[in-house]
Amino acid sequence: MKDTLLMVSLSLSGVLCLGAPSSAQKSSPTETAKPPEYVLVRRLSDADIAKKREGSFFTGLPEISSDPVAGQGFGLRGNFFRNGKRSDPLFAYTPYSEKLTVNAQFTTGQARELVMSYDKPYINGSRWRVKVDFKARQDPTNLYFGITQATLGNLTLPTAGPGGATYSTFSEYEKARKTLRDGGPGEAAKVTDSLSNRFQDSELMLNVKADYALGDKGRWRVLGGYEIQRLDYKTFGGRPASAVDPATGASLKAPNGTPLLDRNSAAGTAIGLDGGLVSILQQALIYDTRDFEPDPTRGMYFEIGNEYSARAIGSQFDFDKLMIQVKTFHKLPVGPRTVLAGRFAVGNIFGKNAPFFEYQDQWSPDGSINALGGARSLRGFRANRFMARSMWFTNWELRARLGEKKIAGQRFALALVPFFDAGTVRDRWQSLNFDDIRYSYGVGGRLAWNQSTIISLDIGKSGEDNLLFFGIGQPF
Numbered sequence: 050m051k052d053t054l055l056m057v058s059l060s061l062s063g064v065l066c067l068g069a070p071s072s073a074q075k076s077s078p079t080e081t082a083k084p085p086e087y088v089l090v091r092r093l094s095d096a097d098i099a100k101k102r103e104g105s106f107f108t109g110l111p112e113i114s115s116d117p118v119a120g121q122g123f124g125l126r127g128n129f130f131r132n133g134k135r136s137d138p139l140f141a142y143t144p145y146s147e148k149l150t151v152n153a154q155f156t157t158g159q160a161r162e163l164v165m166s167y168d169k170p171y172i173n174g175s176r177w178r179v180k181v182d183f184k185a186r187q188d189p190t191n192l193y194f195g196i197t198q199a200t201l202g203n204l205t206l207p208t209a210g211p212g213g214a215t216y217s218t219f220s221e222y223e224k225a226r227k228t229l230r231d232g233g234p235g236e237a238a239k240v241t242d243s244l245s246n247r248f249q250d251s252e253l254m255l256n257v258k259a260d261y262a263l264g265d266k267g268r269w270r271v272l273g274g275y276e277i278q279r280l281d282y283k284t285f286g287g288r289p290a291s292a293v294d295p296a297t298g299a300s301l302k303a304p305n306g307t308p309l310l311d312r313n314s315a316a317g318t319a320i321g322l323d324g325g326l327v328s329i330l331q332q333a334l335i336y337d338t339r340d341f342e343p344d345p346t347r348g349m350y351f352e353i354g355n356e357y358s359a360r361a362i363g364s365q366f367d368f369d370k371l372m373i374q375v376k377t378f379h380k381l382p383v384g385p386r387t388v389l390a391g392r393f394a395v396g397n398i399f400g401k402n403a404p405f406f407e408y409q410d411q412w413s414p415d416g417s418i419n420a421l422g423g424a425r426s427l428r429g430f431r432a433n434r435f436m437a438r439s440m441w442f443t444n445w446e447l448r449a450r451l452g453e454k455k456i457a458g459q460r461f462a463l464a465l466v467p468f469f470d471a472g473t474v475r476d477r478w479q480s481l482n483f484d485d486i487r488y489s490y491g492v493g494g495r496l497a498w499n500q501s502t503i504i505s506l507d508i509g510k511s512g513e514d515n516l517l518f519f520g521i522g523q524p525f
Contacts, residue, residue: 087176087267088142090338096386097341098141100460101500105131108502110521112154124154124162126521128502143170144342144501152521162186176262178270180414182254189249189283191433193310196319196408198437198476201485204513208233208242208306219431219514229292229303240306241292244285248310250406251281251324258331258414268338272414274331276356277363280406281324284308310405321404325365330357333414343501344448344523345378346388356412368400372411376525386450386464392525395441396420397478408436416522420474421487424518425525427470429489429511435474439481442472444525448495462497468507468524487511495523 093101109127131147133140148168155161167181194200203215204222208230216222226242258274285305292303313319332355339348356370374394381387396411410417418425420440423432427442446468453462470489475481493507507518 084138084142085174085267086265087262088139088171090266090268091142091340093141093341094346097346097500101132101135101140102460103132103135103140105129106499108498110504122154122156122160124152126150126152128521130499130501139171139174146170148501158189160188160190162188171262176267177259178262179257179259180274182256184252184254187249187251189247189285191248191250191409192246192431193248193308193405194246194431194434194436195309195313196405196436198474198480198485200435200437201474201487206242207309207312208245217513224293227291227293228295229301230306232304232306236306237287237304239303241290241303242306243290243292244288244305245308247285248308249283249285251283253279256331260333260335260414268336270335270337272331272333272335274414276327276329276331278327278329279324280321280327282310282322282406284311284322286311313405319405320402321366321406326363327358327366327404328362328364330362331355331412331414332357335414339378341500343503344495344497345390346380346386348378350374350376350415352413352415354413366400366402366404366407368398368403368407370396370398370407370412372396372413374413376415384449385452386448386462388448390446390448390525391444393441393443394418395439395481397439399438403438408438409433411440415525421472424505424507424520427472427487427489427511428468428491428507428509428518428524429470429516430487430509430514431516434513435472435487437474437476439476439478440472440474441481442470445469446493446524460497460499462500464495464497466493466495466507467491468493468509470509 107127107129109125112124112126113122129149130145133146139146150166152162152164163185165183170178172179203217204219205213205215206225207213214225216225226245229239229241232238232240254276256274256276258272260270260272263269263271286307288305289302290305292301294301310319310322314322334353336351339345339350352374354372358364359367372394374392376392379389381389398407409419411420419432420436421427421442422430422434446466448464448466450462450464453460468491471486473486489509489511491507491509493505496504498504502521503523505520505523509516509518
């Protein structure tokens with residue numbers, strides 16, 4: 050599912066178990082072999098150790114989606130885990146010993162994606178961890194509203210007469226974009242703007258990174274990585290699109306007008322529409338005391354993450370992206386398992402040659418984040434709704450477990466999650482402050498499947514929009 054759109058999603062879940070459930074799950078949670086000192090701070094709770102499954106298993110989630118641009122979508126999200134044996138010295142200190150993730154999706158509107166990820170913590174009991182990610186995708190559902198702090202204003206339709214027009218809600222904006230209008234220079238006689246905030250990206254990406262645990266306790270880690278991408282972009286100027294005749298109210302098809310991204314590219318405010326090769330060196334300093342990465346009950350995660358791209362390392366673009374974030378998790382004495390989870394992050398993009406697509410996310414070793422809007426930042430706004438060189442945002446969730454049940458050898462836990470998000474963007478990091486903040490709030494659900502696979506459903510609300518997001522993994 051693309052988190053850039055409000056979709057109607059239907060998910061059917063199935064599971065294939067590679068090996069029968071182990072009776073050892075009912076044994077004492079105490080580990081039987083002495084672990085190295087550099088993992089002791091990461092120990093799971095006794096309750097989570099007792100529930101952690103031994104051996105290897107697969108969790109899979111078929112996906113069906115519907116979108117007006119991408120069309121009908123079909124796919125599969127799957128995770129293969131190796132947890133090892135309860136007697137292994139690292140069993141009580143790692144979410145898994147190995148994890149392989151495969152996500153595949155295609156739609157009738159030519160959107161398709163294949164994502165594969167491999168994660169191996171504490172290789173052979175050492176301080177090293179390695180992650181490998183591969184992505185091949187084509188997506189015509191991306192949204193673009195600009196890359197300056199002017200995006201903090203109301204939604205704007207600059208083609209709607211002298212001075213343009215603004216709209217306070219996305220539904221009003223969508224209706225106005227579909228209204229048939231007279232074409233301008235380089236456009237057909239009559240056009241619609243229904244696809245003027247959309248663009249298509251094609252991406253081929255490979256990322257390899259490794260980190261090393263420092264000190265006796267292993268709380269600190271240093272990370273290095275390399276990523277190479279081949280990117281291509283396409284806008285929809287002149288493409289037949291939905292339109293409404295303002296005189297009769299009749300629905301019809303008309304050529305799409307000049308897209309906003311084309312206008313910004315021609316004006317020189319958005320660089321990189323032709324795509325190209327992006328070569329990136331990644332560095333991070335991490336402090337991590339979370340007890341269970343996929344679904345922590347306690348601990349803190351702090352990072353300073355940086356991505357450097359330059360022609361000297363084979364890239365067609367020169368830029369540097371810096372993000373600092375902290376995440377905290379605290380178990381409350383309420384109910385069977387209630388966790389207050391919070392995050393605060395601040396980021397900046399340096400370099401005059403930074404392409405527009407690098408404004409779309411902030412890189413983190415723990416998972417990239419749309420900036421700002423979408424499933425991982427401001428859930429009441431469309432993805433990439435607010436973009437500029439600098440940004441800060443915060444998320445808060447109350448993850449209240451409602452119950453657990455074991456079905457056919459699989460363990461499921463359901464949680465209710467009210468949340469609150471806030472953030473803003475600026476053209477210069479020196480201008481970042483607590484003015485002009487955008488807020489969203491909502492409620493979500495979390496289904497933990499064999500602990501390590503977290504299925505998330507969030508309904509986000511803001512003064513501008515109401516959105517539903519469905520996916521695998523916690524937002525943070």
